[in-house]
Each structure stands twice: as structure tokens, then as C-alpha cells.
Amino acid sequence: xxxxxxxxxxxxxxxxxxxxxxxxxxxxxxxxxxxxxxxxxxxxxxxxxxxxxxxxxxxxxxxxxxxxxxxxxxxxxxxxxxxxxxxxxxxxxxxxxxxxxxxxxxxxxxxxxxxxxxxxxxxxxxxxxxxxxxxxxxxxxxxxxxxxxxxxxxxxxxxxxxxxxxxxxxxxxxxxxxxxxxxxxxxxxxxxxxxxxxxxxxxxxxxxxxxxxxxxxxxxxxxxxxxxxxxxxxxxxxxxxxxxxxxxxxxxxxxxxxxxxxxxxxxxxxxxxxxxxxxxxxxxxxxxxxxxxxxxxxxxxxxxxxxxxxxxxxxxxxxxxxxxxxxxxxxxxxxxxxxxxxxxxxxxxxxxxxxxxxxxxxxxxxxxxxxxxxxxxxxxxxxxxxxxxxxxxxxxxxxxxxxxxxxxxxxxxxxxxxxxxxxxxxxxxxxxxxxx
Amino acid sequence: xxxxxxxxxxxxxxxxxxxxxxxxxxxxxxxxxxxxxxxxxxxxxxxxxxxxxxxxxxxxxxxxxxxxxxxxxxxxxxxxxxxxxxxxxxxxxxxxxxxxxxxxxxxxxxxxxxxxxxxxxxxxxxxxxxxxxxxxxxxxxxxxxxxxxxxxxxxxxxxxxxxxxxxxxxxxxxxxxxxxxxxxxxxxxxxxxxxxxxxxxxxxxxxxxxxxxxxxxxxxxxxxxxxxxxxxxxxxxxxxxxxxxxxxxxxxxxxxxxxxxxxxxxxxxxxxxxxxxxxxxxxxxxxxxxxxxxxxxxxxxxxxxxxxxxxxxxxxxxxxxxxxxxxxxxxxxxxxxxxxxxxxxxxxxxxxxxxxxxxxxxxxxxxxxxxxxxxxxxxxxxxxxxxxxxxxxxxxxxxxxxxxxxxxxxxxxxxxxxxxxxxxxxxxxxxxxxxxxxxxxxxxxxxxxxxxxxxxxxx
Numbered sequence: 001x002x003x004x005x006x007x008x009x010x011x012x013x014x015x016x017x018x019x020x021x022x023x024x025x026x027x028x029x030x031x032x033x034x035x036x037x038x039x040x041x042x043x044x045x046x047x048x049x050x051x052x053x054x055x056x057x058x059x060x061x062x063x064x065x066x067x068x069x070x071x072x073x074x075x076x077x078x079x080x081x082x083x084x085x086x087x088x089x090x091x092x093x094x095x096x097x098x099x100x101x102x103x104x105x106x107x108x109x110x111x112x113x114x115x116x117x118x119x120x121x122x123x124x125x126x127x128x129x130x131x132x133x134x135x136x137x138x139x140x141x142x143x144x145x146x147x148x149x150x151x152x153x154x155x156x157x158x159x160x161x162x163x164x165x166x167x168x169x170x171x172x173x174x175x176x177x178x179x180x181x182x183x184x185x186x187x188x189x190x191x192x193x194x195x196x197x198x199x200x201x202x203x204x205x206x207x208x209x210x211x212x213x214x215x216x217x218x219x220x221x222x223x224x225x226x227x228x229x230x231x232x233x234x235x236x237x238x239x240x241x242x243x244x245x246x247x248x249x250x251x252x253x254x255x256x257x258x259x260x261x262x263x264x265x266x267x268x269x270x271x272x273x274x275x276x277x278x279x280x281x282x283x284x285x286x287x288x289x290x291x292x293x294x295x296x297x298x299x300x301x302x303x304x305x306x307x308x309x310x311x312x313x314x315x316x317x318x319x320x321x322x323x324x325x326x327x328x329x330x331x332x333x334x335x336x337x338x339x340x341x342x343x344x345x346x347x348x349x350x351x352x353x354x355x356x357x358x359x360x361x362x363x364x365x366x367x368x369x370x371x372x373x374x375x376x377x378x379x380x381x382x383x384x385x386x387x388x389x390x391x392x393x394x395x396x397x398x399x400x401x402x403x404x405x406x407x408x409x410x411x412x413x414x415x416x417x418x419x420x421x422x423x424x425x426x427x428x429x430x431x432x433x434x435x436x
Numbered sequence: 437x438x439x440x441x442x443x444x445x446x447x448x449x450x451x452x453x454x455x456x457x458x459x460x461x462x463x464x465x466x467x468x469x470x471x472x473x474x475x476x477x478x479x480x481x482x483x484x485x486x487x488x489x490x491x492x493x494x495x496x497x498x499x500x501x502x503x504x505x506x507x508x509x510x511x512x513x514x515x516x517x518x519x520x521x522x523x524x525x526x527x528x529x530x531x532x533x534x535x536x537x538x539x540x541x542x543x544x545x546x547x548x549x550x551x552x553x554x555x556x557x558x559x560x561x562x563x564x565x566x567x568x569x570x571x572x573x574x575x576x577x578x579x580x581x582x583x584x585x586x587x588x589x590x591x592x593x594x595x596x597x598x599x600x601x602x603x604x605x606x607x608x609x610x611x612x613x614x615x616x617x618x619x620x621x622x623x624x625x626x627x628x629x630x631x632x633x634x635x636x637x638x639x640x641x642x643x644x645x646x647x648x649x650x651x652x653x654x655x656x657x658x659x660x661x662x663x664x665x666x667x668x669x670x671x672x673x674x675x676x677x678x679x680x681x682x683x684x685x686x687x688x689x690x691x692x693x694x695x696x697x698x699x700x701x702x703x704x705x706x707x708x709x710x711x712x713x714x715x716x717x718x719x720x721x722x723x724x725x726x727x728x729x730x731x732x733x734x735x736x737x738x739x740x741x742x743x744x745x746x747x748x749x750x751x752x753x754x755x756x757x758x759x760x761x762x763x764x765x766x767x768x769x770x771x772x773x774x775x776x777x778x779x780x781x782x783x784x785x786x787x788x789x790x791x792x793x794x795x796x797x798x799x800x801x802x803x804x805x806x807x808x809x810x811x812x813x814x815x816x817x818x819x820x821x822x823x824x825x826x827x828x829x830x831x832x833x834x835x836x837x838x839x840x841x842x843x844x845x846x847x848x849x850x851x852x853x854x855x856x857x858x859x860x861x862x863x864x865x866x867x868x869x870x871x872x873x874x875x876x877x878x879x880x881x882x883x884x885x886x887x888x889x890x891x892x893x894x895x
Contacts, residue, residue, distance in 0.1 A: 043482060044810040046810050046811055085738070088733045089800070092731055092803075093799070093800035093804070094807070095804055095807020095808065096804075097731065097807075098732075112808070112811060113807060114806070114807040114810075117807065141744070141745040143745070144744075144746065145747070145748055147770075148746070148747050148748040148770065149748040151770065155594075155595065155699065155701055156594045156595065156596050157594065158590075259593060260590065261589035261592075262589075293526040294523065295530075299523070303522075303579070306579060306582065309582075310583075329590070331582060331583065332585070332586060358531070362530060362531045362532075365532050365533040366530070366533040369485075369532075369552060372483045372484065376482065376483050376815045377811065377814045377815050378811070379811070
């Protein structure tokens with residue numbers, strides 16, 4: 001009881017003086033269905049704009065894999081008012097910078113700018129959302145850029161290859177099967193028509209959420225959004241994705257060759273999507289098992305047995321059921337068989353005995369620190385608020401998160417460990433230089 | 437990702453830009469303890485967190501051929517104290533969600549900590565113990581070393597991790613600025629815990645070190661606390677390495693070809709002499725570099741990525757150190773387009789040197805640098821590192837407070853002079869990492885070639 005109280009207390013205490021109250025976020029929805037969230041913060045004369053489009057590689061199919069990511073690139077290649085190159089030129093001339101990323105679920109566009117440039121940013125965004133130009137010459141040139149991006153990612157990290165293969169093996173029917181960057185041959189072969197279809201279907205105001213944090217006022221944002229974005233018509237909702245992954249009924253394995261000094265190893269377990277009730281328990285379990293050098297897996301596999309040089313557990317928010325992954329790099333002498341014995345023994349111990357009260361308290365403390373760190377700059381604010389809004393359906397859940405974490409008990413952790421960390425539910429794979 | 441790489445380079449190279457609406461450094465206090473330790477305190481109350489940054493004036497430049505020693509010493513600080521084992525120390529820090537980490541770069545070593553304001557007493561005491569009474573446990577040191585060796589071997593398969601190191605060696609020759617901060621397989625393999633302890637005893641003293649604390653605290657309380665915790669730190673007799681020697685022994689070959697047999701792309705860098713961080717024109721020169729290769733619409737990225745699709749990203753940057761510095765252009769491309777990409781990079785750079793910038797582009801560059809400046813110094817962690825940087829590189833808050841004026845004051849005329857004076861024209865050095873079988877003949881086009889294998893140690 002004391003633990004829960006102290007977390008809630010700390011949370012309320014800071015809510016008074018810092019921007020950590022859900023009421024600080026102002027929201028409104030335009031007539032075309034675009035939802036906008038605003039968090040004022042005048043500590044620096046800058047602001048940002050994050051736009052989350054609900055489209056990612058899960059919306060693709062073989063033949064157009066990687067198209068969501070390619071489209072992200074095309075959004076910078078010219079529209080009606082601001083022609084080729086003008087989006088970036090105009091933004092940078094006004095002191096702004098931008099970037100974008102694509103995941104399995106989302107395509108996210110980010111602009112960072114001096115607050116004085118906000119109207120220009122609205123104008124730029126509205127222009128490309130309403131009237132993007134898909135020029136054939138631009139498409140060809142951009143294929144080269146994306147092939148270079150794909151190749152340099154694979155050339156410079158074995159983990160890219162490892163992750164892609166875990167997903168490809170664990171998912172056989174659901175769209176998480178293919179990599180976000182796409183297959184090389186798809187990158188070379190999709191057509192202008194594919195891109196036009198994508199734009200019309202997914203780049204609709206009603207398929208997006210916008211978050212703005214920084215040195216702006218809510219009224220200012222309302223006025224600009226009304227002027228620039230509201231006239232853009234809504235589109236019919238995209239088709240629902242009907243492919244789901246059937247339950248995995250036996251352990252799967254793979255080995256992939258790449259010249260690296262020692263193998264890298266990964267294990268993936270199917271786990272539910274972000275809105276499933278087990279999310280918070282799984283997230284705390286992840287902290288206990290692999291966050292920091294005092295975590296269980298680091299302690300057993302890196303420190304005591306020296307089988308891995310590092311170990312990570314990755315589990316995040318997703319629209320569809322996804323994977324909880326454990327991965328690391330083998331030490332010079334490590335025997336993969338001993339590594340697997342040691343790793344799976346730790347997971348079995350977790351399912352059998354659960355965690356200690358101290359471990360649970362530690363994980364909750366770590367969550368609070370992560371929460372504050374995310375709120376220490378305007379980028380963290382927009383990113384976190386937007387992420388909760390999109391994945392959990394309501395940004396307010398972010399402010400409820402401390403309470404949700406506080407509710408998780410040892411029984412919950414034991415239950416989720418038993419349910420998901422089963423042998424038949426896992427995929428085990430290696431990237432290594434020597435193969436038979 | 438649209439421009440993942442550029443973004444990283446920007447963070448690394450152009451950390452200094454300026455604000456549109458007069459961004460000022462928040463008020464802070466600076467004082468020295470009797471033992472010479474310089475202390476900076478800055479209150480920031482937005483979130484209930486505190487950040488700390490401690491700078492020790494010894495990095496790879498102090499390695500004295502035991503490459504990697506400064507870094508292994510910094511890592512070894514976290515291996516336990518007189519009263520706590522490594523595992524106990526980690527448990528105490530992580531239980532409250534705090535972070536303490538140590539690392540060493542080319543010129544200095546740093547300890548950073550972040551923690552909740554309520555945990556201040558506990559973490560600051562642990563920080564003191566880590567810095568003043570580390571145990572130098574030999575078993576932990578050997579474990580750390582083994583992992584470091586795997587990481588070094590792993591880097592040898594990653595051209596982008598190796599590019600800067602090969603360039604440093606190629607440009608600086610036997611100067612201490614060519615020392616690889618992570619060491620080499622041969623040198624790290626020989627290091628012992630006794631070496632780390634000796635390095636620590638020589639260099640970890642207060643008189644040339646600085647500590648900055650930024651965050652949710654009361655200055656008077658923090659001042660009393662720092663004074664009580666760190667006054668017992670004893671002075672030594674060392675003087676930080678003055679890395680201002682003349683560069684020599686760089687060899688006659690201006691092209692270093694690094695063979696990676698299974699490479700599908702060529703990663704390359706072209707560069708030469710740069711400027712030290714304390715250079716009075718640092719800000720103006722950064723603006724000009726931003727235009728050449730420090731943003732998405734830069735001349736280099738526009739030509740190599742946007743116009744020709746040769747690469748995912750091309751950039752340039754000044755790597756300014758305390759005494760000297762380098763300037764370099766870098767990018768990567770498919771093996772078969774190696775020549776086209778190098779030619780383009782050289783062509784863009786020559787044009788920049790010969791014709792400079794236009795009024796329009798200069799205005800845009802200035803506005804960009806001004807606009808992107810404030811977020812670099814937004815969090816307590818950013819500010820703590822800035823304060824210790826000010827200490828090491830010997831600049832003060834005028835850098836922040838006059839930034840906008842410096843940027844705005846840059847004229848077209850002055851730009852021309854700065855480009856011709858500070859962007860290297862002669863003796864450009866090339867490093868190409870790729871499949872030598874495919875690009876060996878191309879490499880010869882750019883000068884005398886020396887070839888090494890990526891699997892060799894850099895130094």
C-alpha cells in the first residue's frame with residue numbers, strides 16, 4: 001500500500017507545478033475528422049508539430065511491401081503550391097527542420113520550428129496533405145534513395161537482419177511478416193498508381209492525429225487549423241485489415257549468414273496489442289527482466305555467466321498483436337546451447353515464482369522516471385501524447401499510466417509470463433558467420 | 437525514415453545554432469572549491485529531476501599508446517566502490533530509476549547522472565563514491581574487457597563506425613588526436629586493472645575538473661552539499677595533455693582505401709584541416725557549413741540525394757576539438773556508383789569554395805541555424821553538458837546569449853573570406869571503405885593510394 005501511495009503522491013505533487021496534468025492538453029476535432037492536441041509550453045521560443053497517419057507496413061501486401069515508407073519519402077517531393085524541393089527549402093528558410101519515420105503501424109511526420117514560423121508550417125502541411133504531386137521522375141530518383149537506405153541499414157548492423165527474420169518467421173499470415181523498408185524487388189517495381197491509391201486512401205484528415213507542443217496558444221492553433229486544414233475533405237475510412245496471425249503451435253527456428261565476429265541471437269514471443277489488458281503487466285515484466293544491469297537477464301547472462309555482451313528485451317505499443325523480443329550478442333566463448341539453457345531457465349523461474357516485491361517497486365520507480373524524462377522537452381511531450389492517443393485511443397491514458405502500473409501485482413506478472421513465454425509460442429534465431 | 441543519418445550528424449556536428457527570439461542561458465552560479473574543483477549550479481524546476489555532469493580532463497589523448505585506457509578507466513569506475521560491489525551499486529541506482537554512467541571521448545572523460553529530486557542525497561553521495569573511491573575490481577575489469585573486444589571486432593564489420601577513426605588516423609598521423617577512444621583489439625587486449633588504476637590515480641583530480649548540476653534544487657542547499665561531498669577530493673600533480681603539437685607523419689598517400697571484401701556499398705569521407713572549438717568565428721563558420729552539408733537542403737545533400745538519388749544522405753561538418761580540428765564531407769553509395777558519388781561530392785565542394793553562397797541561401801542558412809538552436813539546450817541534461825563544455829573549451833554564456841547577433845551579423849562579404857580561409861582547399865585526404873576489388877582503380881583517380889583491410893586495427 002505504501003508503494004502505491006508514494007507513486008500517486010509524487011504524481012499529484014508534480015501535477016501542481018509541472019505540465020503533468022491531462023487538463024493541460026487541449027483538444028479539438030475539425031469538421032473533416034482530424035483530431036488536434038495542443039500542449040502550451042513557453043520555456044523556449046520553439047514549437048513542434050507531430051502528425052500521426054494511421055498507415056504503416058501492416059496496410060501493405062506482397063507486391064507493394066515498403067510502400068508506406070516510400071510514400072513517407074514522396075511527401076517531401078512537391079505538391080501544388082510548393083513544388084519539388086520547396087517543402088524543405090521553405091521550412092529551412094523559416095528556421096524549421098523536419099523528419100519522418102514509418103513503422104509497422106504508423107507514418108509520423110515531425111516539424112521543429114521557431115514558434116514565429118507556425119503559419120508557414122500549417123501552409124506547408126496543408127498543401128501536401130490536400131494536393132501532393134506524384135511525379136514519375138521523382139519516383140524513380142527516390143527509389144535509389146530508398147534502396148540506399150535499405151542497403152546501408154543491412155550493411156551496418158546485424159540486428160536489422162535479426163529483427164526482420166524474427167518477424168518474418170513468427171508471422172506467417174499477418175502483415176507484420178514483411179519488413180517496414182520492404183522487399184528489394186517491390187521497391188524497384190511498385191507503380192505510380194500504387195502511390196496514388198495510397199495517398200487517397202490513407203492521407204485523409206480523418207486518418208490522422210496532430211499534436212503541437214511548445215510556444216504557441218490554443219487559440220492560435222485553432223485559427224490556423226481552421227484556415228488551412230479544415231477545408232480538406234474527409235475520405236471514406238480505409239478498409240479494415242482482416243489478416244490476423246493464427247496461434248503459433250510449435251517453436252520455430254532460423255539461421256541467417258552474415259560476416260560478424262560472434263553470433264547475435266534473438267527470441268520472439270507473440271504478445272497482444274496495446275489495448276489488451278495485459279499491456280502494463282508485460283511492460284513492467286520487461287523492466288524487471290532486462291532494464292539496467294541489475295535486471296535478471298543482464299545479471300544472469302551477461303554478468304554471471306558471460307554468455308552475452310549485452311541483452312535487451314523489446315516490447316512496445318502496436319495496433320495488432322505483436323512480439324516481445326529478447327536479443328543480444330554472444331561473447332567470444334559462448335556456446336549457443338548453454339545460452340539457451342540459461343535464458344530459458346530464467347524465463348521458467350519467472351513463470352514459476354514470479355518477481356519479488358522489491359523488483360516490482362523498482363520497475364514502477366523506473367516507469368515514473370521515464371515518464372518525467374519524456375516530459376522534460378517539447379519533443380518528448382508531443383511524441384508521448386500522440387503515441388498514447390493513437391495506440392491507446394486516448395491521450396488521457398498517459399496520465400492514468402502511473403495508476404495502471406501501480407495496480408500491477410506479482411500475480412499479474414506471473415500470469416502473463418505463463419501465458420506468453422511458452423516454448424510453442426516462440427521463435428528463436430541467429431545471425432552468424434558460419435553456417436552448415 | 438526520411439533522413440535519419442543527417443539528423444544524427446547534425447546533432448553531432450552542428451550542436452551550435454541560434455534562436456529567433458533571443459534565447460538566453462538561464463542564470464547559474466559558478467564557483468571553485470578550495471581544492472580547485474570548478475562547480476556550476478543552475479536551477480530548473482519544470483520537472484522534479486536533477487542532472488549532473490562531471491568532466492575529467494583526460495581522454496584518449498592521454499592514452500599514451502595504451503589506446504582505450506581512458507575509456508576502460510571510465511568504465512571501471514562503475515565496477516564498484518570501497519563500500520559497494522558493482523552489483524550492489526547498480527541495484528541501488530536502478531532501484532530508484534536513476535542513471536549514472538561514465539564514458540571517455542577523445543579529450544575528456546565524463547560522468548553523467550540523472551535522478552529524481554527526492555533522491556538527491558542518495559545519488560550525489562554515490563556519485564562522490566564512484567569518483568573518489570572506486571574499487572577497481574579485477575574480475576569485473578576482465579569481463580568488461582572481453583565485451584569491449586567483441587564490440588571492437590563488431591565495429592570492424594560496420595563501415596560507418598570505422599570511417600571517422602580511419603580518417604582521424606589518416607589526417608592526424610601520429611598526433612594524439614588520432615588516438616581511437618575505444619582503443620584497438622591489440623591495445624585493449626593488453627590492458628589490466630592496474631593500468632586503469634594508475635591512469636585514475638594520475639588524472640582523476642579536482643583542479644582541472646568541473647561539475648555541473650542542473651535541475652530541481654535550491655542553489656544554497658546544493659552548494660553546501662557539493663562543498664561537503666567534494667572538498668575531500670585531493671589535488672594531484674598532473675597537467676592535462678596540451679594537444680597542440682604540429683601534425684606530422686601522415687604519409688605521402690592522400691587516399692586510404694579500406695578493404696571490406698563483402699561490402700555492397702562504398703562509405704567515404706573527404707576532409708582536411710578544421711578549426712578549434714574556441715575559434716572566434718566558430719558560429720559563422722558553422723552557419724556556412726550548415727549551408728554546405730549540415731541540413732537537408734544543403735548543397736551536398738541536395739545534389740547527392742535529391743537530384744541524383746546516389747545516396748540516402750550526404751553531409752559535412754567541422755569536428756572542433758580544444759586545440760585543433762578537422763573538416764570533412766561524408767556519405768555512402770552502392771559500390772557501382774562509387775565514382776559518380778565521389779566526383780559529385782568533390783564537384784559540389786569545389787563549387788562552394790569557388791563561388792561561395794548566394795544572398796538567398798545565406799539568409800536561409802542563418803534563419804535555420806537560429807531557429808534550431810534553442811531545443812539543443814532545453815533539458816537539464818543538455819544544460820549540464822553545456823556548462824562543462826564551456827569549462828573545457830573555454831567559452832562562456834556569451835556563446836549562447838550573443839549567438840543570434842553573431843549569426844545575423846554574417847555578411848556575404850565575410851562569408852567569402854571565411855570560406856576561403858577556413859574550409860580546406862589543399863591536401864584533402866580521402867578514406868574509402870568498400871570492396872577494394874571493385875573500387876581499387878577508382879581510388880587511384882583521387883591520388884596516391886594506401887590500402888589496408890578493415891579487419892586491421894586502425895592504429
